[in-house]
Amino acid sequence: MDAKNSLQITRTGTGDYDDDGRAKRTGTLRGAVAHIITAVIGSGVLSLAWSTSQLGWIGGPVSLLCCAIVTYISSFLLSDCYRNPDSVTGKRNYSYTDAVRVNLGQKRTWLAAFLQFLTLYGTSTAYVITTATSISAILKSNCYHKEGHEAPCNYGGNLYMVLFGLVQIVMSFIPDLHSMAWVSIVAALMSFTYSFIGLGLGIATVVENGRIQGGLTGVPAANYSDKFWLIFQALSDITFSYPYAVLLLEIQDTLESPPPENQTMKKASMVAIFITTFFYLCCGCFGYAAFGNATPGNLLTGFGFYEPYWLVDLANVCIIVHLVGGYQFQTDATLVFIQKSQLQ
Template identity: 45%
Template sequence: MDVEARKYLPSELDDDGRIKRTGNMLTATTHIVTVVVGAGVLALAWAMAQLGWLAGIASMIIFASISIYTYNLIADCYRYPDPVTGKRNYTYMQAVQAYLGGRMYVFCGLVLYGKLAGVTVGYTITTSTSLVAIKKAICFHQKGHKAYCKFSNNPYMIGFGIVQILLSQIPNFHKLTWLSTLAAITSFGYALIGSGLSLAVVASGKGETTRLFGNKIGPELSGTDKVWRVFSALGNIALACSFATVVYDIMDTLKSYPPENKQMKRANVLGITAMTILFLLCGGLGYAAFGDDTPGNILTGFGFYEPFWLVALGNVCIVIHMVGAFQVMAQPLFRIIEMGANMAWPNSTFITMEYPTKIGSLTFNINLFRLIWRTIYVILATIVAMAMPFFNEFLALLGAIGFWPLIVFFPIQMHIAQKQIKTISLKWCVLHLISFLCFIISLAAAVGSIRGISKNISKYKVFMYKQ
């Protein structure tokens, strides 16, 4: 039983001894939409430009359909072994361990925490890109749209890293709930600003020519580059669809009746449908506005110059979102490493000792291991971001890494184990076919994004990139 739960009556507690959850289908839907509306939304117009109207719209709908199906399978695995009366799995990894055993648990942990680490690097890139875009918006406004307004991302990445080093020392990030709430609100802010500016361009009749099959092969785009860009675009869409890292955190807020899996299934349908509509709007409007010249990020690629203050405001929203989102993704990684260190060296004062510290009226504890390890991690994430500051390609790589294992492979394998589906039966074959096709898509997206990163690195000197 939780220490906090001891002061409550048994009737006020859930079956696992924790304080009764009060969430419902609508709150879960809100959480889903909040999580998936991230900076990746701003790359969807570029993805649409590579794929064209036909494949772009079809890809978003197919990814959404697969996501609804597999997230519903995940919902059924919240409890073990019975989806209604079984024991709760509080994390994705716990569910994988319960249904698939220790080896898959380790594999899941490597993928999950590897993706979390990659996302923190991606957020560092995104923040610096937006901070530079704010400076460029002001520069273009003051000096004209043809002025030389290129700046290094590095000082902004370093500044963002310093802020994250300070925030990372907070042992219990849940105490900064207000920052996460503010981050969620601003995510809608920049998505709406980007879509609104695109709509204004289209409504004014200044939209560019678009194509059914995406950017045209010609002197500026070879057939090979077109294929690689299509793969990278699929990775961008895959990243935008992902909330697997927090799906059980959302489920763990739901009240016990109706059963959590039934509530979550309805929330999955509503949340992913709302997400898909928003993605189609952002991607479609951005593509309609810019055509073949659609920038990788519609708020930082300067398809828009005026009103400069609105472009700057959209990028301010991105920065605020990234400050909170970095910690939301980094804290689970911090926690697992520190838990492992405590288990491995329980008698080490360097790892376990907390030193009360007071600065003015502020009192807090300093742990040397936490101070050094978290600082080193943020520094390394910043260095990697400075070496590879390529927004679209890095987001595509993250999407490719996480999509197949977390959204397709593990849910299907857990479903097969839970329902005891016979090997080589029709359903078993269909499920494995879906998994295999999604693996091919993820692999192609990963290869395409890695090629894009390597191609960009060969063009620019490492640590000398200017946007």
């Protein structure tokens, strides 16, 4: 074998192995888009109507668009950090912290890893609580339908949190679950379904009301300090709705090559962020238009909508399925990152 062919095999891998000697990556553009949507679109999309109500008709949409632009720029830059120093044949950085280590040094890596795990911890906790809330919402919806909207339908969530944990323990024994595209595709379809339901119910309510509610400056507060606090809460909800940057390189590490991984990841990020931003704007704006200053914290679990109860139930089931897949994807990606770091 001549030197030229030997160099080509070293760069592209051979047979069932990539150039780093690990199993051949088979991820595609479609799978990457599904992974991103699974990581980005969570049930938090249903709280964006409340965020819009606090910021008003100007501040709400502008804040969403600004977060989308910042997320795209950061993902565009971060995707070029997957290989160093060359973006096509350089050494792979399997995770966000690997990229920090190569570009910023070991000391800053510890800080980046701490912040990444802190973010994942917060997101995972939110998944557990939201899943329990959605299960309780299904029970409440059926109770309100039978007993009336004023009935004392109260259900705790501790049992459902434990059940969610048991499901995750069982799923964690499935090997390479994080790299199975169908898991993210199912989760992404679930997120689209409950987003469409929330959007459709919002549009129907606007049509039923015959007018668009809400004001340019949002919900009035008793004083300036309360208003500032609500504005910061709304902004935190919006920024939390774009959380996938810390998992970007883990997603990129599943992509096949050629074409170069950074090119596929940039396309996937553009498509996914465009789709999610469209849904965010629609759900946030139509939810605010439907309820105005009375917009609930979550359109489907805060009971902005009581009927049709079966549709509310379906939306909450979709939330649960999506969060089960999203939680597993995030935790599995983290464990794989730890394993890869130990192998270096």
